Amino acid sequence: MVTHKKPTWWKVGVIYQVYPRSFQDTNEDGVGDLSGIVSRLDYLEWLGIDAIWISPFYPSPMEDFGYDITDYTGLDPVFGELPDFDALVAEAHRRSIRVILDFVPNHTSHLHPWFVESRSARESEKRNWYIWQDPKPDGSPPNNWRGQADPDTEGSAWAFDEFTGQYYLANFSPSQPELNWRNTEVREAMMDAMRFWLDRDADGFRVDMVDFLGKDPDFRDESPLAEGKTPRDYLVEARYQLNRPETLDYIREMKRILDQYPDRVLIGEVIYFLPVERMAAYYGEGDLLDLPTNFRFTFLPPEAPVLRRFVDDYDAALREHGAWPNHCLGNHDSPRVSRHGEETSRLLAMMLLTLRGTPFVYYGDEIGMPNVKVLPDKRQDGWDYIGRDPARTPMQWDASPNAGFCHEHAEPWLPVSDEFEKDNVESQRSDSRSMLALYRRLLGLRRAEQALSLGDYEAMEDAPERCFAYRRQYEGRRLLVALNFSGEAIRLTLAGCTDAKILLSTYLNRDGETGAETLELRPFEGIVAEVPDMNPNETEV
Ligand code: BGC
Numbered sequence: 001m002v003t004h005k006k007p008t009w010w011k012v013g014v015i016y017q018v019y020p021r022s023f024q025d026t027n028e029d030g031v032g033d034l035s036g037i038v039s040r041l042d043y044l045e046w047l048g049i050d051a052i053w054i055s056p057f058y059p060s061p062m063e064d065f066g067y068d069i070t071d072y073t074g075l076d077p078v079f080g081e082l083p084d085f086d087a088l089v090a091e092a093h094r095r096s097i098r099v100i101l102d103f104v105p106n107h108t109s110h111l112h113p114w115f116v117e118s119r120s121a122r123e124s125e126k127r128n129w130y131i132w133q134d135p136k137p138d139g140s141p142p143n144n145w146r147g148q149a150d151p152d153t154e155g156s157a158w159a160f161d162e163f164t165g166q167y168y169l170a171n172f173s174p175s176q177p178e179l180n181w182r183n184t185e186v187r188e189a190m191m192d193a194m195r196f197w198l199d200r201d202a203d204g205f206r207v208d209m210v211d212f213l214g215k216d217p218d219f220r221d222e223s224p225l226a227e228g229k230t231p232r233d234y235l236v237e238a239r240y241q242l243n244r245p246e247t248l249d250y251i252r253e254m255k256r257i258l259d260q261y262p263d264r265v266l267i268g269e270v271i272y273f274l275p276v277e278r279m280a281a282y283y284g285e286g287d288l289l290d291l292p293t294n295f296r297f298t299f300l301p302p303e304a305p306v307l308r309r310f311v312d313d314y315d316a317a318l319r320e321h322g323a324w325p326n327h328c329l330g331n332h333d334s335p336r337v338s339r340h341g342e343e344t345s346r347l348l349a350m351m352l353l354t355l356r357g358t359p360f361v362y363y364g365d366e367i368g369m370p371n372v373k374v375l376p377d378k379r380q381d382g383w384d385y386i387g388r389d390p391a392r393t394p395m396q397w398d399a400s401p402n403a404g405f406c407h408e409h410a411e412p413w414l415p416v417s418d419e420f421e422k423d424n425v426e427s428q429r430s431d432s433r434s435m436l437a438l439y440r441r442l443l444g445l446r447r448a449e450q451a452l453s454l455g456d457y458e459a460m461e462d463a464p465e466r467c468f469a470y471r472r473q474y475e476g477r478r479l480l481v482a483l484n485f486s487g488e489a490i491r492l493t494l495a496g497c498t499d500a501k502i503l504l505s506t507y508l509n510r511d512g513e514t515g516a517e518t519l520e521l522r523p524f525e526g527i528v529a530e531v532p533d534m535n536p537n538e539t540e541v
Pocket residue numbers: 064067068104172208209269332333
């Protein structure tokens with residue numbers, strides 16, 4: 001008898017990102033909290049996701065909304081207290097929903113007691129917990145490393161501390177000094193923090209900016225940006241400021257901690273534009289990251305040939321390493337996918353939830369939340385050049401004041417979209433053809449069909465150019481996904497297939513339709529169909 005090992009939950013499951021400030025407020029301060037997430041778990045269970053990843057909720061001055069931590073083992077009062085965390089985990093687990101925490105080990109807040117101590121004197125016992133260097137003789141920063149808060153400017157990654165007369169490294173902002181991962185005390189403190197949450201039943205971590213952890217001990221200059229090169233190229237090519245070989249050792253150390261607990265997941269944020277082979281390296285031999293994040297769909301144009309080329313390369317590179325892909329359409333750092341319009345967003349949702357690899361769904365995308373225009377006097381995010389506020393606005397639950405996100409007398413920390421009375425969870429729940437209905441159907445289909453979660457991926461060679469079509473196959477079950485990214489109807493030839501049956505269309509009105517040898521796709525329509533007897537690509541025969 002063949003015994004099947006139960007597939008790992010984070011491979012078959014779908015992860016939903018909650019930005020806690022914006023999900024649900026329960027204490028009338030206009031900022032979401034953990035009790036708010038608990039109150040919405042029934043919705044998440046109904047939707048059909050498997051895990052939530054919660055952006056940081058630790059104590060923080062909120063200069064970068066939680067990505068600037070002052071205590072790794074606490075909760076910021078705005079989000080609640082430790083018992084609220086325990087209640088969240090217990091309630092989520094009761095519904096078979098896992099809870100993944102955001103972990104930000106590369107930098108702390110400048111107000112973290114460790115940094116306050118570190119900057120108090122050159123002789124401070126915490127001096128070496130951060131990265132301090134003397135100025136050059138002319139007083140300028142120690143080297144040419146570029147700051148990342150706004151990669152398009154010439155800003156330095158170093159911030160000067162008047163009091164002790166040295167520079168400290170702060171890639172993202174002077175308010176986010178970088179920890180010195182070469183220091184074993186720092187690493188131990190970080191591992192202790194991870195254990196603290198794992199002991200409280202957290203199911204894993206999404207590690208922020210993991211590829212920045214190691215730094216060249218000699219602080220060598222990076223090659224200056226050559227003509228024609230962009231700040232993105234700089235990040236990919238940097239050898240001293242990030243992308244260090246010792247970072248892999250640090251990740252291995254984290255992974256060893258997680259491996260002491262059953263069934264945990266280690267996700268790591270790596271820079272957006274890494275070539276696929278470089279992404280693959282972050283998996284190691286199964287001893288590094290389970291999922292180094294792939295952000296390509298947040299910025300690639302939604303065009304069939306472009307998407308296909310990326311997926312083909314990524315899937316092939318990872319398959320070679322026995323590594324598991326992952327995909328997302330958006331997150332708290334990128335404009336929302338709804339910018340492409342509803343039809344295309346539907347196609348992209350179908351793609352996200354039918355590709356090989358763990359899907360990440362960003363809160364609110366399931367109802368097509370817009371990028372909300374935030375007027376200057378309401379802006380919150382310090383990263384002006386991207387303007388991340390529009391994608392972080394309160395979840396639109398219903399048509400009541402403040403969209404049900406917070407009490408009508410509270411002022412939401414970011415404005416609620418003007419469209420909320422029309423577009424909200426409640427209104428879309430009762431509309432069988434809404435975006436929400438599509439997400440729920442897709443999530444249900446992915447859960448029901450192992451071909452979609454675990455199956456092989458193979459692009460269809462002979463699909464029309466503006467159609468991205470692929471087969472997913474698992475243990476004899478063969479499904480076809482075809483996404484028409486054009487405004488024209490197209491006909492798809494299904495070689496040898498006499499018996500195709502549509503399981504789902506992005507228009508949500510073609511269930512059960514059958515076809516033989518061909519299938520028609522309407523403009524901007526995507527479908528998932530059973531194609532039991534469809535021939536594989538000629539090239540593969
Ligand atoms: C987080 C951002 C944050 C940055 C610095 C990122 O990758 O996702 O929101 O501003 O790290 O911590």
